[in-house]
């Protein structure tokens with residue numbers, strides 16, 4: 178760079194006003210790099226307080242800061258080595274209404290260091306509305322990516338489909354597991370949910386016992402604790418049912434095992450000592466009922482290391498002990514629990530159950546530490562990746578300030594070098610002309626207007642799919658629904674009544690051919706939804722009872738093997754361990770999955786001097802621990818070098834389509 182250019186770049190940086198969203202793994206690195214690169218006016222939004230688990234990589238924070246605002250502590254830490262710059266912390270959710278378009282307009286560029294799709298989509302919309310460039314980022318383990326989104330010049334964050342949760346065929350989970358992750362999904366999504374979760378939810382756990390007439394057991398009640406049933410007897414009964422009886426039933430279907438190893442039924446009498454597990458005399462160490470996070474079967478049993486792989490007997494003990502502790506110490510939670518990776522007892526139960534099942538199917542057992550990682554979709558954070566990504570964010574931010582549109586790059590940080598490159602620079606895409614967010618393309622919705630209520634439309638479409646938080650729904654000039662603190666009481670009552678009406682019976686009738694306008698005031702996003710009436714929907718393929726077109730749905734991830742699939746929750750991304758999963762079992766028919774997006778080509782730019790001056794790239798994140806995101810060179814018809822990322826499809830919230838081929842230039 179010539180001296181004159183350099184001084185003007187310095188000046189641009191000095192005068193720039195930047196907004197950083199997220200002060201976690203990426204955010205801490207980013208704030209430091211911004212401050213050391215000459216930025217003098219930085220706002221930070223982060224809604225969180227510091228946790229002990231952040232300290233290993235969020236280096237601006239110390240033990241003494243635990244419990245304090247991340248945004249404020251990060252500011253104070255950086256001011257210690259750059260005392261003369263302005264850093265304004267906001268300890269708030271970026272979705273709070275006061276962060277509106279006017280707030281965003283004051284910034285030269287917005288830099289995301291977030292960890293969830295919802296907040297990313299929200300910031301994307303505000304940046305589009307405020308016409309402020311956005312540099313988006315994410316990391317998971319060794320993988321990372323940085324993208325630049327400038328309205329009208331590059332794609333927006335929502336132009337491309339987002340990743341789907343990993344899905345497993347139901348029969349693999351319930352009958353023929355072959356990997357430990359299948360046992361984890363079974364333990365977490367089926368058994369744990371059946372015993373401790375919402376009893377009204379569908380659950381596939383009984384598939385093998387329901388088709389036998391020889392059983393005297395009443396299947397409806399098999400998982401219910403009988404009146405006055407001793408808790409240990411109950412635990413052993415459940416144990417014998419799921420690991421013994423259900424396996425025997427499965428074995429009776431000979432066809433299943435023609436080409437597979439037969440599982441071994443396991444009964445509690447074979448793996449556990451006589452009734453009543455010894456407690457090492459230290460059950461009192463378990464804390465009170467209020468102290469849920471510290472309640473531990475391991476502690477009760479005197480087992481310490483989460484890294485140890487337990488024997489079958491130890492797993493059986495933990496299984497019974499955890500179940501007992503749930504029923505004796507956390508009884509009030511039963512019926513409403515969903516698996517949470519930070520709930521020690523839940524992790525212990527799931528680890529033990531998964532291991533016992535694995536043992537039955539001849540699958541290697543795993544430690545609690547490993548099982549927790551899988552169950553919680555945790556990919557351990559690598560501080561260096563965060564630092565590299567933060568550096569790339571700043572590089573792109575500087576290009577944005579200089580308006581160097583042609584030099585913008587998407588950058589992928591890879592786990593394995595390709596052509597000696599760990600950073601893959603890719604030219605950004607142009608905006609997707611059919612994106613409903615940045616191109617305002619109308620959507621169309623097939624719905625039974627005589628059966629579906631306005632509430633269904635609001636919950637399943639407007640909130641769940643369009644990601645609007647404070648929607649207004651209009652038919653022409655008639656307001657059908659809105660939310661807000663300043664509404665008159667009679668309006669609130671009116672909208673509440675509308676929610677319960679079927680579309681056709683709304684005061685302003687909605688039928689086939691109607692166009693609804695859906696708007697989120699804060700995001701300043703307006704969508705037109707063309708309504709098409711349809712009488713019937715396939716309950717399995719279209720469980721929502723409505724089909725939205727023009728909204729980009731994630732591509733499928735796994736080979737189609739059976740009629741149904743179960744998902745092991747959506748992994749997310751960024752700035753720390755990838756651990757924010759939705760933890761939802763999704764049982765869908767395979768036909769429901771959409772066709773994969775056709776491969777797209779994109780120019781790759783080789784990394785130029787200073788290592789990462791214009792990197793860009795694509796990463797894929799392993800969804801289960803067996804997969805590694807690797808880059809390989811593949812042949813292409815037009816004989817140009819292409820790289821394709823394989824392994825599990827990308828799971829960055831930031832992007833997902835790892836089947837895209839990229840052109841090296």
Ligand SMILES: Nc1ncnc2c1ncn2[C@@H]1O[C@H](COP(=O)(O)OP(=O)(O)OP(=O)(O)O)[C@@H](O)[C@H]1O
Pocket residue numbers: 198199200201202203204222223224225230231247269270271272290291292293296750751752753754756
């Ligand atoms: N809606 C939001 N508003 C403001 N800050 C947000 C929002 N969503 C996420 N964040 C912040 O983004 C940061 C993401 O950082 P990171 O991925 O390192 O997560 P973490 O919560 O610090 O770590 P971990 O998930 O490993 O415990 C967090 O500090 C989080 O508080």
Ligand SMILES: [Zn+2]
Pocket residue numbers: 332333334335336337608609612613614615616
């Ligand atoms: Zn878009």
